[in-house]
Amino acid sequence: MIYTLFAAASAPATFEWSPKCAVVMIACNILAYAIAKATIRKPEEGFMMPNGRFFGGLSHGAFVGANCLGHLMGIGSILGLAARGVL
Numbered sequence: 351m352i353y354t355l356f357a358a359a360s361a362p363a364t365f366e367w368s369p370k371c372a373v374v375m376i377a378c379n380i381l382a383y384a385i386a387k388a389t390i391r392k393p394e395e396g397f398m399m400p401n402g403r404f405f406g407g408l409s410h411g412a413f414v415g416a417n418c419l420g421h422l423m424g425i426g427s428i429l430g431l432a433a434r435g436v437l
Contacts, residue, residue: 365432374431375424382420386412 387406396409408416431437 365437368437370437371428374427374437375421378424378427379417379420382416382423383408385419386416390415 383406386408390408390412394407394409396411398409428437
């Protein structure tokens with residue numbers, strides 16, 4: 351039990367948020383929108399987003415799915431770049 355507490359106390363320091371992190375997240379989300387637009391068979395099926403031309407014609411479900419994929423890719427990219435010392 352005490353060893354678990356020592357292991358938790360010696361966690362490495364995490365990186366600080368910076369505008370570079372936001373740029374990486376935005377780039378990953380734009381890439382995810384492009385992937386969603388290219389791979390979803392019926393992107394316009396379901397509830398449509400208001401003023402859909404700004405969202406690439408994606409439905410609500412497709413847009414939320416693309417955002418989820420973008421955030422997963424973004425956090426992986428940010429953590430990887432931070433571990434390498436780039437961010």
